Amino acid sequence: MSGVSRLDRRTFLRGAGLTALLGATGAEKASATGRALSRFAREPYDFDAPFDRVGTDCTKWDGAIAEFGDRIEVGMGIADMDFPAPPGVTRALAERCAHENWGYLRMPASYIEAIVAWNERRYGLSIDPDTIELTTGVHAALIAAMHAFVPPGSRVLLTTPVYSGFYGDIRFTRTVAEESPMQLVDGRYRIDFEDFEQRARRANVFILCNPQNPTGNVWSPEDLTRMGEICLEHRVVVLADEIHCDFVTSGNRYTPFASLPRRDIVDNSLTFKAASKTFSLSAMKTGWYFSTNPDLLERVRSHTRADLSTLGVVATEAALREGDDWLDQLVPYLDANHSFAEAYIRDNVP
Numbered sequence: 084m085s086g087v088s089r090l091d092r093r094t095f096l097r098g099a100g101l102t103a104l105l106g107a108t109g110a111e112k113a114s115a116t117g118r119a120l121s122r123f124a125r126e127p128y129d130f131d132a133p134f135d136r137v138g139t140d141c142t143k144w145d146g147a148i149a150e151f152g153d154r155i156e157v158g159m160g161i162a163d164m165d166f167p168a169p170p171g172v173t174r175a176l177a178e179r180c181a182h183e184n185w186g187y188l189r190m191p192a193s194y195i196e197a198i199v200a201w202n203e204r205r206y207g208l209s210i211d212p213d214t215i216e217l218t219t220g221v222h223a224a225l226i227a228a229m230h231a232f233v234p235p236g237s238r239v240l241l242t243t244p245v246y247s248g249f250y251g252d253i254r255f256t257r258t259v260a261e262e263s264p265m266q267l268v269d270g271r272y273r274i275d276f277e278d279f280e281q282r283a284r285r286a287n288v289f290i291l292c293n294p295q296n297p298t299g300n301v302w303s304p305e306d307l308t309r310m311g312e313i314c315l316e317h318r319v320v321v322l323a324d325e326i327h328c329d330f331v332t333s334g335n336r337y338t339p340f341a342s343l344p345r346r347d348i349v350d351n352s353l354t355f356k357a358a359s360k361t362f363s364l365s366a367m368k369t370g371w372y373f374s375t376n377p378d379l380l381e382r383v384r385s386h387t388r389a390d391l392s393t394l395g396v397v398a399t400e401a402a403l404r405e406g407d408d409w410l411d412q413l414v415p416y417l418d419a420n421h422s423f424a425e426a427y428i429r430d431n432v433p
Contacts, residue, residue: 199212
């Protein structure tokens with residue numbers, strides 16, 4: 084890991100004239116929806132402070148070292164960040180641990196309230212709390228939905244390239260990937276809607292990745308609506324995985340699938356989310372899904388079993404309630420990291 088310091092991120096940012104470090108100054112920032120956040124950060128966070136995770140059995144570093152040896156300079160094998168969690172998360176966990184009893188947990192109503200408030204506050208998305216189902220992560224929820232709608236041997240529509248983890252869910256449910264390759268035009272991926280519709284005719288569900296992993300596409304309302312129209316026409320249920328929505332980069336705007344104006348399109352979908360990527364809480368194993376369609380919701384609920392841990396609930400609720408300032412500073416920092424990585428690879432890697 085010693086090689087990380089040689090990359091000299093700060094020198095690059097100064098030389099490039101980038102202002103993406105504004106999060107650390109408490110300056111006014113724009114949210115992923117494009118709405119200005121007029122409040123100022125309560126405290127600055129130093130994301131440049133070294134944070135060594137080696138020796139903690141983390142997948143990102145210890146897993147890679149076990150497989151490739153200890154001469155790794157940059158860990159890029161998994162979507163996992165090398166920052167301490169937001170202070171409110173650590174504080175909430177410490178307070179709960181001080182109780183020193185780990186009996187059965189009665190799910191607090193405040194947890195659902197925090198999920199509803201986060202989506203309303205960040206994205207203007209109103210969710211009926213009675214439609215939220217808790218799960219042990221997005222994968223478990225997607226598998227429940229595939230059990231509900233996709234009999235073994237039938238097809239799951241994907242726009243590719245796409246997140247490799249979906250293929251594990253497909254193997255687990257003994258279903259088949261129906262891949263619609265996207266077109267690479269002028270350096271950007273776009274959907275081949277003719278091919279998409281042909282493949283939709285023989286699929287049961289479409290796993291929509293919004294924003295898209297790994298291409299980075301932040302789908303426009305027009306693209307989402309067209310995908311939704313095709314799926315509705317061919318009786319394909321949309322499973323919208325929106326776990327990366329909090330990381331939309333500068334100049335882009337995330338549109339929740341559930342916010343589309345056409346009710347019939349939205350009613351043909353379920354949305355899956357978690358705070359695990361946003362706040363580095365993946366080990367806490369918490370997530371949720373929701374839908375405006377009671378029938379779809381009930382069918383997936385019948386396949387859902389969520390054994391949530393007390394600490395996972397405590398950490399996630401604290402992040403959703405207290406993590407805004409931390410995230411508002413983190414996103415422009417990650418934008419700068421993206422620019423730095425792109426420039427470094429272009430200049431130094433054959």
